[in-house]
Amino acid sequence: MVVLTRRQREIFNFLRSNHNSFARPPSLDELCIALEMASRGSLYKHIMALIAAGLVEPFTGNKRAGVRLTAKALKQELKTGHRLPFMGTIAAGKPIEALENRRSMIVPDELRTDKPCYVLQVRGDSMVEAGIFDGDWVVIEQRSYANNGEIVVALVDNCEATLKFIEQTPEQVLLVPANATMAALAYRPGQIEIQGVLVGQMRSYRSH
Amino acid sequence: MVVLTRRQREIFNFLRSNHNSFARPPSLDELCIALEMASRGSLYKHIMALIAAGLVEPFTGNKRAGVRLTAKALKQELKTGHRLPFMGTIAAGKPIEALENRRSMIVPDELRTDKPCYVLQVRGDSMVEAGIFDGDWVVIEQRSYANNGEIVVALVDNCEATLKFIEQTPEQVLLVPANATMAALAYRPGQIEIQGVLVGQMRSYRSH
DNA sequence: AAAAAAGAGAACATAAAGAAAACTTATTAA
DNA sequence: TTAATAAGTTTTCTTTATGTTCTCTTTTTT
Incomplete structure (x- = not known):
């Protein structure tokens, strides 16, 4: 040898x-x-x-x-990477911009749960103080309920989707941004539909 | 073949x-x-x-x-992965804690470049205002030089590693944290060795 | 001291890569 | 049925990337 x-x-x-x-x-x-x-x-x-x-x-x-x-x-x-569906962008105050072509994205196991998850790209600065910036990707566990303090994808009045902290009481649902220049908004429970809960976040610093 | x-x-x-x-x-x-x-x-x-x-x-x-x-x-x-070596944790003021057993982590293509990259886990709050939190993972492109304004892994005096913004002049190297409670530190060029440049960042919100 | 290994740097040859334009043929629209 | 368009194919040319070879120097090992 x-x-x-x-x-x-x-x-x-x-x-x-x-x-x-x-x-x-x-x-x-x-x-x-x-x-x-x-x-x-x-x-x-x-x-x-x-x-x-x-x-x-x-x-x-x-x-x-x-x-x-x-x-x-x-x-x-053995490679065990999981591919999650990429569902488009979420901008506060707009519906999730669905993609005509189905895309997907490799997501590290550490950034997801073992429940069904999907990926959204964030537009806007409503969560900057929580370290979620414009352009970041977020991994969302598909789920219709949430615990107080979690960051959720919420559908307001069945039309606009937004990524916010949630605080719920029997009387009202509070959606709280992480941005001092924006106010929390209160809704009746019937106005809000929870579409998922944040479980992971990713950012690219590539310039090219 | x-x-x-x-x-x-x-x-x-x-x-x-x-x-x-x-x-x-x-x-x-x-x-x-x-x-x-x-x-x-x-x-x-x-x-x-x-x-x-x-x-x-x-x-x-x-x-x-x-x-x-x-x-x-x-x-x-299915067999091919997108794995990068996981090199351990980086905490400001401490050397990179190398792992004895090599681990690796799946990283989306969007968070890396086509140059060699590796993953570190961040300890400490020195970059919070740049949206990089304690516990986050960062993807580092292995590289011994950097442009001003980039976030780098810098080895100071050949012993402590840190993740900071860099500002270089011929006379000095400035390592700038993203945290109002911490000060930028100036070094002579010979004291600083650049070990890589930030190209991606990931965070898990799983409670487990 | 001698030998082996490692490294720097320059010069070379050429397959590979890319651009651009022309050509051919299938598909769609009129 | 015919015309227009879309999409694959071929060709020619230029540039570039990359393996290869060489010589010389430095470092390490014996």
């Missing part, structure tokens, strides 16, 4: 624990950046050694396949 | 995560728009490669069938 040098083993270990942190199989240049190496040529030598050891797929054939571990080198990891 | 180029894999990944976001299987032109490509002919070559690889249904001559993944490709979707 081929024996690896210390650096080769280091690079192999890096590949094994980070191969799925790349969106696609990395090129030598991309690997250089990730490994903080300055020279593609130097890395090339190591990759050739790993190919010779049968741990990395050879580059023969397609020139731009990227650096991929062989099946032999991969320990199989 | 057919080997895909990196671009082919990228386009395949796009199809896999977005094929149900189209009302009907997309035409080449529709895919061009979605992929931000200008030339149908260029895309055509990639699709032909995916057909040859058995991942996309061959075009039969009917012009409105669109680009459809094969059963084989759909099956592959």
